Amino acid sequence: MLVLGIETSCDETGIALYDSERGLRAHALYSQIELHAEYGGVVPELASRDHVRKILPLIRRVLDEAQIQRREIEGVAYTAGPGLMGALLVGAAVGRSLAWAWDVPAVGVHHMEGHLLAPMLEDNPPAFPFVALLVSGGHTQLVQVEGVGKYQLLGDSLDDAVGEAFDKAAKMMGLGYPGGPRIAALALQGNPERFTFPRPMVDRPGLDFSFSGLKTFTLNTLQKHIQGNQSQDEQTKADVALAFEQAVVDTLAIKCKRALTQTGLQRLVIAGGVSANTRLREKLQVMTAGLGAEVFYPRLEFCTDNGAMIAFAGCQRLLGGQREDLGFGAMPRWELENLQAV
Ligand code: KG4
Ligand code: ZN
DSSP, rough: OOEEEEEEEESSEEEEEEETTEEEEEEEEEOOHHHHTTTTTTHHHHHHHHOOOOOHHHHHHHHHTOOGGGGGEEEEEEESSSOHHHHHHHHHHHHHHHHHHOOOOOEEHHHHHHHHGGGGGGGSSSSSSSSEEEESSSOOOEEEEEEETTEEEOOOSSSOOOOHHHHHHHHHOOOOOSSSHHHHHTTOOOTTTTTTOOOTTTTTSSSSBBOHHHHHHHHHHHHOOOOHHHHHHHHHHHHHHHHHHHHHHHHHHHHHHHHHHHTTOOOEEEGGGGGGGGHHHHHHHHHHHHHEEEOOOOGGGTTTSOOHHHHHHHHHHHHHOOOOOOOOOOOOOOOOGGSSSO
């Protein structure tokens, strides 16, 4: 089955064509990062307007690249939530309308299900069941995955999501948006001996996360050590970036290990924007090897938002027989556990 996937939940317009027989046929992404950079974060109205401008040209480009005619498309998948309402509605309206015009089924996909299944686009896909660590700008979740749509939440963030914590810490250091990659780059110059940050909630039982205390700790450390001397301050920021990143990575690894032990599962999937973090990937590789388990993640470009993961997840749902009526909607809030099993 050949499915067109559309992602517009936040600040990336992602379009892809996935074929259940032949794999990913083509994909394209337009990132709005520069548009939002001067505001230090995503401005929802600007995001929606830019999706309106970019979505149809990107769809045409993907069809041309794959040399696919419209009549060959057998289904349309679009992100229906969670995300920014206006942005979601652009993808939903276009996706549902194209499906109607082409007389093929449409399906609204849960954005985090897209992330969670993204490692299945790779050559060595994880088999079910597995534990998934979902780490993005809006989510920090540990999920037990038995199959498509069979998700049990093991742990969740009590406050800031991990990507959000990266973004806020970066803002404190004047690094700009998005913060994750910038902190990771600056941390490479950091001195590991200088600061040690707390690992939040690791001494308590359970699999929930809290990163807001780490954010405050970061701010306090910066206020105490930034002196007004440019070169010393640059080094201090690098040292703080490293201490922050190490604390986040260690905390995530400790909880992932706990989740694998608790469930007795042997496979760990990491997905979402923060799974692009090299230090996190390396740490989880070592941790899982120590347990005799395996870790899976998407290629770098599919860690952050993209159309391929939506085309793939939508294809699984359409193949499983899920169909929607002609109405469409978007859900800015939507629990992963409420999804229909396939
Ligand atoms: O999944 P995503 O593209 O969008 C959401 O669904 O939220 O994730 C974006 C988040 C941002 O907070 C960004 O700072 C973070 O992922 N991120 C990273 C890295 N690359 C992106 N965080 C840490 N290290 C990275 N290399
Ligand atoms: Zn995302």
